[in-house]
Amino acid sequence: MPSFLKALNSQVGRKVMTGITGVGLMFFLIGHLLGNLTIFGSPEAFNIYTKKLESLGPLLYLIEAGLAFFFLYHTILGISIWRNKKKARPGGYKKYQSKGGASHQSLASKSMIYTGIIIFVFLIIHLITFKFGATETVMLEGEQARDLRALVLDKFQNPLYTFGYTFVLLLFIFHLSHGFWSAFTSLGMKHGDFSKKMQMAAYAFGIILMVGFIFIPLYIYFTGGQGSLIAY
Amino acid sequence: MSLDSKVPEGPLTEKWSKHLQDIKLVAPNNKRKYEVIVVGTGLAGGAAAASFAEMGYNVRSFCIQDSARRAHSIAAQGGINAAKNYPNDGDSIWRLFYDTIKGGDYRSREANVYRLAQVSNEIIDQAVAQGVPFAREYGGQLANRSFGGAQVSRTFYAKGQTGQQLLLGAYQAMMRQVHKGNIKYHPRHEMLELVVIDGQAKGIITRDLVSGELKRWEADAVVLATGGYGNVFYLSTNAKNSNVTAAWRAHKKGAYFANPCYVQVHPTCIPVSGDYQSKLTLMSESLRNDGRVWVPKKKGDKRHPNDIPDEERYYYLEERYPSFGNLVPRDVASRNAKNVCDDGYGVGETGLAVYLDFRDAIKRDGKEAVEARYGNLFEMYENIAGDNPYKQPMRIYPAVHYTMGGLWVDYNLMSNIPGLFVAGEANFSDHGANRLGASALMQGLSDGYFVLPYTIGNYLADQAPGKRYGTDHGAFVEAENEAQGQIDKLLNVNGDRTIIDFHRSLGKIVWDKIGIARNEEDLKSAIEEIRELREEFWQNVKVPGDKNNYNKYLEFAGRVADFFELAELMAEDALNRDESAGCHLREEHQTEEGEALRNDEDYSFVAAWEYGGVNGKLEETLHKENLEFEFVELKQRSYK
Amino acid sequence: MSKEMTIHLKYWKQDGPDARGYFEEYTLDNVNEHMSFLEMLDVLNEELMLKDKAPVEFDYDCREGICGSCNLVINGQAHGPKERVAACQLHMRNYSDGDHITIEPPRAAAFPVIKDLVVDRSAFDRIIEAGGYVSVKTGAAPEANSIPVEQEKANKAFDYATCIGCGACVAACPNASASLFTGAKIAHLNKLPQGEVERTNRVVNMVDQMKEEGFGDCSNYAECEAVCPVGISITAIAEMRKDYIKAVFKGD
Ligand SMILES: Cc1cc2nc3c(=O)[nH]c(=O)nc-3n(C[C@H](O)[C@H](O)[C@H](O)COP(=O)(O)OP(=O)(O)OC[C@H]3O[C@@H](n4cnc5c(N)ncnc54)[C@H](O)[C@@H]3O)c2cc1C
């Protein structure tokens, strides 16, 4: 039996961990989308939601630390796998072509590192904007809370944010459409003719999730933050 | 001098077990003081190397390919025989023994063949334990099929890749020992000379095929498991690197070469399509179970086969051999195909092919059933030949497939040079004048796993452990110089005909005159032609590049040079054997129906040739090992 | 009559692992449609030698798609354009008159070039050495039918066992990973009761060796499956991972 550390660093371990962290992040995204959609609920709903989160206190820190760890680990592995490929094939082909058929080489799978890095940069900006962004405070249930709802509505009046987000979220579809399929294989869960169905499911997953996300900035932008879905 | 086969005394069924009891043993702690060289990593060499290493000997293994796993055995398709009698159809060791002796047309050694049948069952046990994925029944038991005219189902198989699976089993066992350090592994090394000191085999000279460097290796015994020499025909079903070089160079150092004229031709191969053809591809014989062989009744009929009505088709096997029909043995099927083509009835662009037609089978059983049986073969055919066998008949033609002849060995598989053992297709082995389908794999593995590991101990026990002469010994120097001399000579000719061109011309002579059917006149003229062409070869061959480098054509040149000498010996042997036997059909000796007619009175012997040099002509001296048949009665074969 | 055509080749020439490689261009007239791809190269070499030029080197042996010696990357595809066909079984009827064909060796740090397209694939041997076997002593095997194996399992094991060790999977993999080759052997042996006992060590050691040899990680591109001449499925890679995970958590 290999030591746990050695196993983590083996070619299987590395891949399993990209899978686990990737799937973890996907779960986060699902949760995050559901939370974000409360922006279309009652005027307080979104702020209540974010406040609830923040009131978790140490537990939140723990979750956030885990999340950060997943992000970083996933990113480091992604970059390391990509660097390893340069080492494993230094010269490269003068002419290279996929054979099609069973191949899963696609724009999506070949650009994981690029979509990934863009996501990473996006995330930093995103955190600066929202997590650490300056907000008004509102009174909620008799306590002070950050008015993140206002911040969100405000930011997405700005075309730069709106279309920047939209663009990145579109890239997410690529990352997820390969990532979702790939993660199952990484975790040893591929068998028989699972490939085609799973690939369809992966596209569906990526698209549904991201349509959900993209809807938020675009709706806010095009309705000037006054749309009928946004309650006051 | 009559050769001593060292067959142990006693009843047939007890010879081997008794021999095992009598044989000398090497003490376990002494084993690692011995070094054994195994040349070749096919079924025979791979199995031997792994088994020796496991027993504790130090092994050095050599092969030409870049990995042991690529030895020519990998290509065997059909299966491997054993007398397990799993289907309960009356098979037994005796029956397998008897079929093999009869199949070999009574030109093999009884005791060897019996031993082969005896250990056949252990081979299957061994392979299964190694994880060879043989075909299985629904109930999880091993499946069998019938093969090559046998009346029982005794062939074990792994789809059409039996050789591959068995070889990988042996290869993996070898790699396990490489990892443990018990085998020193040297792929891409070609043996060029045998080193004989004081009459005993003590080492070899190899050429590192990457750097070109010649290297000396010393050992207490040398095992050659270097495969068959079918490539003397240029076109054969053998892999491109198959060759006679190791065996031939040992022959030149004194090892007798036995029965070189026994060559098996396989009836169902994809025919030659042009001069550029580099090798022939075998199609499993099982195709003849459902395919019907025919040619047009009219010579040179150029119509599309589907346009030729039934009454204008000549189903020659069915007509000539009503009881066996399309399922006559390999040699009969091959001979008939060649005859009809020689008579001008052949089909296809070259006129060197006959039809193998599945129309009626498809009509009878439906396309699905035929596809289930032969789907992958049909695909392979279509890929190579370019037309669809579901829609039009296949074109097939015989091709050289297996060589029964090889270095002479005694019951212990030791050649007449003490310390030189020979296994697998490289020895003259257990198949007599004809090999049954699925028996070569059995023999190679039997030699490697179950015979050599014991008999080699018998020899080594008499050798002082750890006694070395050192590779500076004169015999090593001389052998290396010989190897070097041949290489330099080849590179220095710098003529204007390519090696392949020479090889192709040689192959044509051998195929036309020492091929499916032979006669005195042809054989004599073949000898002349071979000598002339050999002269020209040494005057006019063009070998590119240099020797200190990877140089495939230089490798080939050396092998072709050896084929040139072997070819003459084959003709000599065929001429000497003035009878027909098995695959060796002398046209002067056949029944009215064209069956081989043996002459047991005068030719019931193994012809073992001793090399005497080449001086314009090849000098060889004949030694005979008389074959005694104590336990079976000699019968004339008939498949009518 | 068969068709003849003109073919333009760009062939990778390289004298050794550290030598600089380059493309040499050749034009061949009279390429017969029934020739195999390697036979076309034979013909090229015959012409070159007659003109006192150096022949091109490439590896081959069986020429029937089973030994795994041949390994050409043809127009950027390992073993050429046809699915489930090794380069030696590729026929020129798949090309047309005037076609340009680029031929390169499999490129991977773990497969150093020996000459032209001939590369050193001994890394594969060492991966097998690390555990691709069942430890059984010659002669000590139990009666073959004493352990029944379900037909379906045996068939699956067989499918994985048909790997010919050609290295096309490495050649085509964008990461130069050897996962398909390694996974195929692990899946073959671990599927059978005979291989069961050593499954833990086998998977761990073979996976380690893969890395040691300098192959890349597997990103599940499945290009390897697409080029594999015997169609080994990347399910083999998934099986390898499953076994590895089990090994880590279950121990010996
Ligand atoms: C297409 C085909 C199908 C067949 N099907 C069947 C079948 O279904 N059943 C059956 O029983 N038999 C079959 N046979 C026959 C059988 O495959 C062979 O007879 C058998 O595999 C020979 O094994 P071997 O170990 O003797 O030699 P090989 O497998 O030929 O191995 C020879 C080894 O020697 C090495 N070598 C040779 N010369 C040198 C040298 N000078 N220096 C260093 N190394 C050297 C090679 O590198 C190689 O490793 C078939 C043969 C062919 C061609």
Ligand code: HEM
């Ligand atoms: C919410 C954010 C993210 C999610 C949901 C996500 C999801 C995934 C998933 C599921 C996979 C497939 C894992 C596998 O093949 O086993 C994957 C792969 C990958 N991810 Fe992400 N990812 C995210 C962020 C990132 C970031 C920030 C990077 C930064 C570089 C990145 C780089 C990669 C790369 C390179 C791969 C391919 C790994 C390989 O080649 O094997 N991802 N991602």
Ligand code: HEM
């Ligand atoms: C329309 C799209 C999005 C909106 C409106 C949105 C909104 C927000 C808001 C308001 C916060 C601050 C929460 C807080 O501080 O309590 C936040 C945090 C965060 N967002 Fe987003 N987000 C969006 C998309 C994304 C995407 C695509 C990602 C994935 C990479 C992401 C990752 C995060 C992370 C990691 C945090 C920090 C969570 C924490 O620390 O608790 N967000 N988001």
Ligand code: SF4
């Ligand atoms: S897995 Fe397929 S491509 Fe890879 S080495 Fe084996 S046969 Fe070749």
Ligand code: F3S
């Ligand atoms: S192409 Fe490469 S990335 Fe994995 S699935 Fe195949 S080894």
Ligand code: FES
């Ligand atoms: S030469 Fe053997 S697989 Fe191509």
